[in-house]
Amino acid sequence: MNVERIKLHNFRNYQELNFSFLQGVHVFTGCNAQGKTNLLEALFLAVLGKSFRAGKDDELIERGKQSAKIEVEFNNLIASHSLKLDLYRDGTRKNVLDGQAIKKREIVGYLNAVLFCPEDLWLIKGSPSGRRRFIDLMISQVDRNYYQDFIKFNRILLQRNHLLKKIQQQSAKPKLLDIWDDQLIELAVKIHHRRNEVLRKISELAGQIYAKITSGTETFSAHYCVFDQDKTEIEFYRKWYQQRLFEGRNNDIRRGNTEFGPHKDDINFIIDDYEAKLFGSQGQQRTAVLSLKLAEIEMMKNITGEYPILLLDDVMSELDGQRRERLIQEIDGKIQTFMTGTEIAIGLEKVTATYYSVSAGVVERM
Amino acid sequence: MVPLPLAQLMDQFRRLPGIGPKTAARLAYHVLGMERERALALANSIIAAKDKIAYCSVCFSLTDENPCAICRSQTRDHHTICVVEEPRDVAAMERTRGHERNRGYQGTYHVLQGTLSPLDGIGPEDIRIRELVERIQTGDVREVIMATNPNLEGEVTATYVARLLKPLGIQVTRIARGLPTGSDLEYADEETLAKALENRREI
Numbered sequence: 001m002n003v004e005r006i007k008l009h010n011f012r013n014y015q016e017l018n019f020s021f022l023q024g025v026h027v028f029t030g031c032n033a034q035g036k037t038n039l040l041e042a043l044f045l046a047v048l049g050k051s052f053r054a055g056k057d058d059e060l061i062e063r064g065k066q067s068a069k070i071e072v073e074f075n076n077l078i079a080s081h082s083l084k085l086d087l088y089r090d091g092t093r094k095n096v097l098d099g100q101a102i103k104k105r106e107i108v109g110y111l112n113a114v115l116f117c118p119e120d121l122w123l124i125k126g127s128p129s130g131r132r133r134f135i136d137l138m139i140s141q142v143d144r145n146y147y148q149d150f151i152k153f154n155r156i157l158l159q160r161n162h163l164l165k166k167i168q169q170q171s172a173k174p175k176l177l178d179i180w181d182d183q184l185i186e187l188a189v190k191i192h193h194r195r196n197e198v199l200r201k202i203s204e205l206a207g208q209i210y211a212k213i214t215s216g217t218e219t220f221s222a223h224y225c226v227f228d229q230d231k232t233e234i235e236f237y238r239k240w241y242q243q244r245l246f247e248g249r250n251n252d253i254r255r256g257n258t259e260f261g262p263h264k265d266d267i268n269f270i271i272d273d274y275e276a277k278l279f280g281s282q283g284q285q286r287t288a289v290l291s292l293k294l295a296e297i298e299m300m301k302n303i304t305g306e307y308p309i310l311l312l313d314d315v316m317s318e319l320d321g322q323r324r325e326r327l328i329q330e331i332d333g334k335i336q337t338f339m340t341g342t343e344i345a346i347g348l349e350k351v352t353a354t355y356y357s358v359s360a361g362v363v364e365r366m
Numbered sequence: 367m368v369p370l371p372l373a374q375l376m377d378q379f380r381r382l383p384g385i386g387p388k389t390a391a392r393l394a395y396h397v398l399g400m401e402r403e404r405a406l407a408l409a410n411s412i413i414a415a416k417d418k419i420a421y422c423s424v425c426f427s428l429t430d431e432n433p434c435a436i437c438r439s440q441t442r443d444h445h446t447i448c449v450v451e452e453p454r455d456v457a458a459m460e461r462t463r464g465h466e467r468n469r470g471y472q473g474t475y476h477v478l479q480g481t482l483s484p485l486d487g488i489g490p491e492d493i494r495i496r497e498l499v500e501r502i503q504t505g506d507v508r509e510v511i512m513a514t515n516p517n518l519e520g521e522v523t524a525t526y527v528a529r530l531l532k533p534l535g536i537q538v539t540r541i542a543r544g545l546p547t548g549s550d551l552e553y554a555d556e557e558t559l560a561k562a563l564e565n566r567r568e569i
């Protein structure tokens with residue numbers, strides 16, 4: 001799929017922007033704090049409906065302005081789409097897809113993207129939430145049911161945690177937990193199953209890519225924990241989680257929080273039989289993250305039948321020559337890519353790319 | 367500067383659900399442009415509705431007579447109660463009856479006036495569940511149809527009520543999933559709603 005045009009109005013430091021894009025690689029260069037990441041952020045809004053770095057829409061509106069507009073035109077195998085987002089200071093917004101008003105959550109699944117930014121280099125050693133985000137973001141884009149389930153699960157969790165606090169203050173009966181737990185288990189089973197299924201494929205793909213980059217000298221795999229079972233084991237997981245919730249109930253009440261479930265699960269990366277989180281060198285981690293991102297791209301292609309777009313924020317300078325070459329090889333001629341950097345990345349010589357300069361919210365083709 | 371009374375009127379509109387600052391301003395200017403008679407009629411109907419309409423002491427729907435017309439009706443089936451979240455859902459269900467009164471839903475209603483939602487501090491005591499149980503214990507009810515919205519809180523509330531009523535020996539059913547999940551009953555068209563009612567299943 002391809003982004004064909006982006007229009008911005010009072011978005012971050014962009015007063016007006018209107019650019020159309022062909023396929024291929026688009027390179028945005030400029031000094032720091034000029035608006036390079038802002039541009040990728042705007043594109044990503046069309047992917048997920050929300051920013052990858054701002055908590056609230058408020059931050060996205062140009063300082064001193066009352067509203068921002070983001071318009072992205074893109075195509076996928078099936079059709080061309082136009083998505084318009086109007087964000088207002090008071091926190092309200094309008095999302096319009098092809099002329100029809102839609103909810104924020106309905107934005108997901110039309111424009112697919114893989115985002116790779118310097119923070120991702122923490123994927124291996126960072127907190128479990130980053131790893132859960134990695135897998136959830138990937139599945140959500142290609143499986144609308146998963147995204148709905150995921151939102152619903154979080155809502156049940158929120159309700160359950162409020163109820164736990166009420167019970168702790170003795171203003172509700174513990175028995176009331178039963179109905180929420182039933183729902184929680186139903187959704188946990190689905191989420192757990194799907195994550196496991198996808199991660200097994202990711203592990204296989206990333207393992208192959210990792211082997212290629214290291215010329216077969218090292219192995220890499222990814223495993224879902226706590227409960228890494230094959231897909232025939234749905235009932236087994238259900239019983240296990242049910243039991244876990246039930247046994248943990250008093251503890252949950254004491255803490256006013258749900259201590260077990262998909263929202264606490266993690267992914268374990270193994271390099272050469274060792275836990276990468278604990279033993280991986282910096283070089284190994286970078287190779288692992290690159291392999292995972294490339295696997296994510298292949299995975300999305302496998303499921304949807306076409307490549308997502310790729311957003312590379314400031315990562316070329318983080319990769320050494322060999323890894324950079326690997327990445328270029330994978331995207332060249334296949335994947336529409338938007339990359340940013342303070343310098344024109346070396347290693348791009350062989351690629352036909354379009355170059356742009358970014359300075360104080362003004363983008364110019366070079 | 368907007369004159370104070372006008373600003374206050376805008377502020378009143380702004381507080382209504384679904385009204386943003388722009389719409390509030392438009393409505394306020396529209397009211398200013400009305401003839402005095404029309405403005406007075408608007409103000410009076412707001413007060414009249416507020417003063418004359420109250421909750422039915424049996425089903426907790428909105429009515430200007432107590433009990434409401436449905437609860438008093440001789441032609442309705444008082445063995446069947448349809449449980450909904452809000453009075454506006456009663457209106458939605460009533461639309462299934464169309465113009466000929468022998469079609470669609472024939473039974474009575476019970477309005478819970480909300481759903482279970484710990485997030486909003488709403489537990490079983492805060493909605494009209496106790497009153498429903500009392501109605502069942504004192505009347506001759508055979509079937510309770512749970513028609514809460516097909517979203518998370520609606521489902522959970524339906525399950526809770528069903529588990530509570532089962533021991534009383536009545537049939538508890540849930541309207542079918544013909545409705546798109548996460549949607550509101552009040553926006554469903556009559557046909558979808560009638561189908562959902564027809565295909566209800568036991569819970």
Ligand SMILES: Nc1ncnc2c1ncn2[C@@H]1O[C@H](COP(=O)(O)OP(=O)(O)O)[C@@H](O)[C@H]1O
Nearest residue numbers: 012013032033034035036037038059061062063
């Ligand atoms: N809401 C906003 N209104 C105006 N300017 C903003 C807003 N948010 C961020 N900026 C500006 O955007 C610039 C940062 O842009 P960014 O894309 O992160 O830079 P980089 O080019 O280094 O990636 C800073 O100059 C910052 O002041």
Ligand SMILES: [Mg+2]
Nearest residue numbers: 036037038314
């Ligand atoms: Mg940046």
Ligand SMILES: [Zn+2]
Nearest residue numbers: 422425434437
């Ligand atoms: Zn009544």
